[in-house]
Amino acid sequence: MTEVRQQVLEHVDAHPGVHYKGLVRELDIAAGQAQYHLRRLLDARELDVEKIQGRTHYFTDGYDGWERRTIALLRRETTRHVIVYALDSDGVSAMELADELDLARSTVSFHVSTLVEAGVAEKYFDSKGRAHLRLTRPAETRSLLEAVTPSLSDRLVDRFTRLVDASFHG
Amino acid sequence: MVGAVGEWLTGTEAAVLLVILVLATLGTATLFLIGLAGYRRRRTRTYLLMTVVLGLLVVRSVVGIGTVLGAVPMPVHHLIEHSSDLAVAALVLYALLQLGPPSLE
Numbered sequence: 677m678t679e680v681r682q683q684v685l686e687h688v689d690a691h692p693g694v695h696y697k698g699l700v701r702e703l704d705i706a707a708g709q710a711q712y713h714l715r716r717l718l719d720a721r722e723l724d725v726e727k728i729q730g731r732t733h734y735f736t737d738g739y740d741g742w743e744r745r746t747i748a749l750l751r752r753e754t755t756r757h758v759i760v761y762a763l764d765s766d767g768v769s770a771m772e773l774a775d776e777l778d779l780a781r782s783t784v785s786f787h788v789s790t791l792v793e794a795g796v797a798e799k800y801f802d803s804k805g806r807a808h809l810r811l812t813r814p815a816e817t818r819s820l821l822e823a824v825t826p827s828l829s830d831r832l833v834d835r836f837t838r839l840v841d842a843s844f845h846g
Numbered sequence: 847m848v849g850a851v852g853e854w855l856t857g858t859e860a861a862v863l864l865v866i867l868v869l870a871t872l873g874t875a876t877l878f879l880i881g882l883a884g885y886r887r888r889r890t891r892t893y894l895l896m897t898v899v900l901g902l903l904v905v906r907s908v909v910g911i912g913t914v915l916g917a918v919p920m921p922v923h924h925l926i927e928h929s930s931d932l933a934v935a936a937l938v939l940y941a942l943l944q945l946g947p948p949s950l951e
Contacts, residue, residue, distance in 0.1 A: 730886035786888065790927060816880075833883040840884065844892045 680705060680734045681713045685722060689736040691824075693747035698827055718753055728794070742813070745794040746820050746842050753826045753834040754779070762797060763818055770807040780841040854920070854946050871907040878904050895941040902930045902937075 686833050687703055688694055694702075700710045716735065717723040724735045726744040733748040749755045757777055762768050774784045788809055791797040797811050826834070855863065881897040909926050912918035918926075 829880075829883070832880050833887070836880045837884045837888060840893060840896055844941060 678713075680709065685715045685717060686712065687702065688717075688723060688734045692735050692739065693726070693733040693744070693751055693824055695734070697829070699734065708709075729790070742795055742822065744815075746776065746796050746817060747824055749791065749794055749796060750821060750824045751826050751830055753831045754783065754832075754838060755787050755790060755834075756821075756826060758784070758791065759796065759811070759817060760821070762809055763814055763821075767800070767808045767810045769802070770809065771772075773809065779838060783838050783841040786841070855914075860914050864911065867907055867910045867914065871904065871911065874900065874903040874907055892941050893943065895937045899934050899937050902934055906930050 683703060684699065687699060691702075696710065699714075700707050703710070712721065712765070718725065724737065724739065724744065726733045726735065726741075726748050728745065728748045728841070730838070731748075733751070734742065735744050735747070739747065750759065755779075758773060759772060761777060768786050770781070770788060773779065773788075774781050777784075779787075788797070788799060788807070791809070792799050795812060796817065797809050800810065802807050802808055816828075878897070878900040881893070883898040884894040885897045892950060904928055909918055911921040913920065
């Protein structure tokens with residue numbers, strides 16, 4: 677294995693769920709070079725990918741699909757906050773999430789469906805028909821939480837979407 | 847300092863303007879990329895409109911640089927800059943109008 681490819685592999689191993697741009701930036705290699713080595717590593721089944729909302733996250737072996745999706749979502753600032761909030765309670769209402777995290781209802785609804793789609797959380801309704809969110813695997817989610825933190829660019833995009841949601845959708 | 851500048855400004859003015867325009871380009875380009883990433887996640891019309899608006903701001907700065915360097919003639923500069931103002935106003939107004947009144951979920 678070439679030195680660069682080894683470097684790429686080690687970086688992905690140390691940063692599970694890293695996305696393509698983050699890898700290029702951190703390793704300071706050309707985009708085309710990164711693309712080439714990632715492709716070869718994927719072909720050799722040394723790496724796995726998880727695509728969420730147009731963004732590709734890379735993983736080394738040893739994470740199942742649920743873990744990959746959870747890690748990828750924990751790299752997004754607002755989703756991460758929703759997860760952390762839900763961790764501390766056995767079922768939280770969408771209304772409470774919006775109030776406590778100071779998010780627009782459309783922002784909450786987007787993140788709730790993303791989490792449900794990824795199998796990280798499940799949605800249920802109480803006797804009054806209000807939507808609630810509950811993590812599917814709280815203990816495992818908590819241990820993954822420490823493995824990753826969102827990058828600056830992720831934080832900025834997240835805040836932009838919150839701003840647009842709050843201004844346009846309420 | 848700056849070689850090919852229009853007759854409408856001195857070398858010092860051109861240098862200051864150029865610094866401002868380069869910073870504006872970096873700032874608006876960053877915002878545009880953030881907007882683009884937001885649109886890729888949400889794929890809604892509102893996000894598309896915001897991204898186009900941010901893209902227009904980048905175009906404005908780039909045209910400004912072109913004008914200071916003498917590459918864009920003044921009439922063309924004014925035409926592009928003020929047309930983009932019109933487009934920004936129209937796009938944001940459209941984004942607001944297409945939302946309609948609040949509805950119960």
